[in-house]
Amino acid sequence: MLRVGLSGGIGAGKSTVAARLVEHGAVHVDADAIAREVVEPGTEGLAKVVEAFGADVLGADGRLNRPALAAKAFADEDSRRRLNGILHPLIGARTAERMAEVPPDGIVLHDVPLLVEGGYAPNYHLVVIVDAPEETRVRRLTELRGMSEADARARIKAQASDEQRRAVADVWLDNSGAAEDALSEVDRLWRERLVPFEENVRLRRPRPPMPPKVVPYDGTWPAQAARALARLRLLTAGRALRVDHIGSTSVPGLPAKDVLDLQVTVSTLAQADEFADVLSDAGFLRAEGEWWDDPQGGGERWEKRFHYGADPARPVNVHVRSTATPAWRLALLFAAWLRANPDERDAYAEVKAALAEAHATDASVDAYAEAKQSWVNEGFRRAEEWAERTGWST
Numbered sequence: 001m002l003r004v005g006l007s008g009g010i011g012a013g014k015s016t017v018a019a020r021l022v023e024h025g026a027v028h029v030d031a032d033a034i035a036r037e038v039v040e041p042g043t044e045g046l047a048k049v050v051e052a053f054g055a056d057v058l059g060a061d062g063r064l065n066r067p068a069l070a071a072k073a074f075a076d077e078d079s080r081r082r083l084n085g086i087l088h089p090l091i092g093a094r095t096a097e098r099m100a101e102v103p104p105d106g107i108v109l110h111d112v113p114l115l116v117e118g119g120y121a122p123n124y125h126l127v128v129i130v131d132a133p134e135e136t137r138v139r140r141l142t143e144l145r146g147m148s149e150a151d152a153r154a155r156i157k158a159q160a161s162d163e164q165r166r167a168v169a170d171v172w173l174d175n176s177g178a179a180e181d182a183l184s185e186v187d188r189l190w191r192e193r194l195v196p197f198e199e200n201v202r203l204r205r206p207r208p209p210m211p212p213k214v215v216p217y218d219g220t221w222p223a224q225a226a227r228a229l230a231r232l233r234l235l236t237a238g239r240a241l242r243v244d245h246i247g248s249t250s251v252p253g254l255p256a257k258d259v260l261d262l263q264v265t266v267s268t269l270a271q272a273d274e275f276a277d278v279l280s281d282a283g284f285l286r287a288e289g290e291w292w293d294d295p296q297g298g299g300e301r302w303e304k305r306f307h308y309g310a311d312p313a314r315p316v317n318v319h320v321r322s323t324a325t326p327a328w329r330l331a332l333l334f335a336a337w338l339r340a341n342p343d344e345r346d347a348y349a350e351v352k353a354a355l356a357e358a359h360a361t362d363a364s365v366d367a368y369a370e371a372k373q374s375w376v377n378e379g380f381r382r383a384e385e386w387a388e389r390t391g392w393s394t
Contacts, residue, residue, distance in 0.1 A: 001099070001106045002198035005123070007115035007165070008130030010155050011137030011145075013175040013182065017130050018111050020186045026109040026194075029098045031091070038090040039064045048086045053079075107198050116160040121168035122230040125197065125283045126311065128189070129169035131162065132176040170227060170314070193313050200310035201283055207308050207315060209364035214255045214356040221249040225260045228309070228316055232264060235278050241265045241323065246331045248352070251338045255349050257356075257365070259315040265328045272305040272320040283310045284318050293327040294373065296380055302327045330380055332394050337383035340390075344379065351375050 004026070008014040022028045038045035041062050049057060049064065053072045059065040073083040095110075102108050112120060121127045132140075134156060141152035166172065171189060175182040199205060225245040232243045247261025248254050266272050276286045284307040292301040302325035309316030321328035338345045351372055359368040386392065 001102050001104060001108050002126070002194065002201060003099075003108050003110060003124045004194065005115050005121060005127040006109050006111045006130070007113060007127070008173075008175075009132075009137060009159050009165070010113075011140045011152070012130045012132045013140070014111065014113075014130045016175065016179065016182065017128070017173060017186055018109060020183050021107075021109050021190060021194075024187075024190045026107045026190075027098075027102045029095060029108055029110045031095070031110065031112040031114075034091050034094045034098070035087065038087065038094055045087060045090045049083070052082055052086060105198065105202055107194055116164050116168055121227070122234040125201070126170045126194070127168050127227075128171040128173060129165045130173045130175050131165065132174070136176050167223065168227060170311075193311070196312045197283070197310055200285070200312065201281070204280065204285055205310070206285065206287065207310075211362045212257060212356045212359050212365045212368040214352050215258050216255050217251075217253050218249075218258070219252075221256075221260065224314065225249065225262065228260060228262055228314075231282060232262060232279075232284070232318065235282050235284075236264055236266075236275055239266060239271050239275055241267065244332060246319070246335050247317075248348075250335045251345060253342070254338060254345050255352060259317055260309075261317045261319065263328060263331050264318060264320045266320060266322050268324065269303060269305060269320070269322050272322070276305065276307075279307050279318070284308070284316070285310050293321075293325070293330075294377075296326070296330070296377065329394055330383075333383050333387055333392065334376070334379060336392060337379070337386050341386065344382070348375065348379065 004021075006014060006018060006021075008017075018028055018030075037043075039049060040046065046064060049069065053069060057065055057069040057072065059068075069083075073079050099108060110124065112118070115121060115127070116129075134153075137156060138149060138152045141147045141155075142149055147155075171193075173182060173185055173189075200207075222245065229243050229245060233240070236243065242265045244250075244263045244265070245260070246263045248256030249258075249260050264272070280286050287306040287308055290303070291306040292303045295302050302321075304322070304325075304327065305320035307318035307320065309318070319331065321331070338348060355368050355371050359365075359371070362368065
C-alpha cells in the first residue's frame with residue numbers, strides 16, 4: 001500500500017483535505033480518533049491510565065476526564081513520559097491493525113497532528129502538509145471553534161513552525177483561499193501523483209526513459225534530497241555505512257537534470273541485496289539487470305545496485321555501492337571538488353549544456369551520459385590531485 005502522512009497546523013483545514021481524499025478512495029487512519037479509542041470505557045488503556053494517575057481522572061459517567069488527566073499528566077516530565085508509555089504502544093498497535101486491514105492496492109492517509117514534532121515523516125512514502133497563514137487560522141479557530149484569540153495564538157505557537165513543516169513536506173497544500181481552490185489541488189494530487197505512485201510501487205513499474213534536459217540549479221534540491229535521505233537512512237539502519245546526496249544536484253549553482261542522485265554505501269553488495277525489497281516497498285524500486293561503474297584505470301568493472309524513485313513527481317536515482325570498489329568515494333569526491341572549484345563547476349556546466357542540446361531528441365539519457373564520461377574521467381584525475389593537495393577525505 002502507499003502510506004501518505006497528513007499533517008498541518010491547527011486551523012489550517014486538514015480535515016477538509018482528508019475528507020476529499022477519502023472521497024477519492026483513500027483509507028483514513030486518524031491518529032486523534034485512535035488516541036480516543038484506546039481510552040474508551042472498558043479498554044485496557046483506560047484501566048492503565050486510572051491505575052497510573054488515580055480514579056479522579058474519570059468523569060461521573062466513567063469516561064476519561066481529559067482536562068483532569070492533563071492537569072496531572074503534564075505537571076512534570078516524568079508524568080508525561082508515564083502517560084506516553086501507556087498510550088503510545090496501544091495507539092501504535094491499533095494503528096498497525098488498521099493498516100493491516102487495507103488492501104495491497106490501497107492508499108492510506110495517516111492523519112497525524114504531531115507528525116512533524118514526533119519525527120514521523122520518514123515513515124511515509126509521501127508527506128502532505130496543509131497550510132494557511134496564521135491570521136486565517138486564528139480567524140477560523142475563533143469563529144468556527146469558539147476559541148479566544150489568545151488561546152488560538154497560544155496553540156499555534158506551541159506547534160511546529162512553518163519552517164519545520166516545510167522541511168518534511170513533499171506536498172505543501174495552501175488552504176488559505178476559497179475551498180474549491182484547495183479541493184482542486186487535492187484532486188490533482190490524487191490523480192497525478194498518489195494513484196500513479198501507488199501503481200508504480202505495487203507493479204514495480206520502472207520510470208519511463210526520457211531525453212536529457214538540463215535545467216538551472218534549483219535551490220530546493222538539497223531539501224528535497226534531505227527528505228529522501230531520511231527515508232533511506234531509516235530503511236537501511238544498521239546495514240548502510242552512510243547515505244549521501246551526490247551528483248550534480250548536490251552542487252550549488254550547477255545546472256543539472258531534475259533528478260536527485262543519492263548514494264547508499266555498504267560493506268558488501270550482499271547487504272544491498274538483503275534490503276532491496278525493503279527499499280522497493282518504500283518507493284525506491286530496484287532496477288532489473290546488472291549495474292556497474294566504469295573502473296578508473298581499467299580492470300574489472302565496479303559492480304553496484306541501482307534503485308529508482310517511484311514518485312512520478314520527484315525523480316530519484318539511488319546508487320548502492322560497496323566499499324569493495326573506489327566508486328563510492330569517487331562519487332563523494334567529485335561532488336566535493338566541484339563545490340570547492342567554481343571554475344571546474346562552470347566548465348562542467350558548459351559540457352552538460354552542449355551535450356544535452358546535442359542529444360535533446362534521444363529516447364533516453366544513455367548516449368548523453370556516455371558522451372560526457374570522458375570529461376568526468378578526466379575530472380576524477382583533477383579531483384584526486386585536489387584531494388591530495390587539500391587533505392580532503394570522506
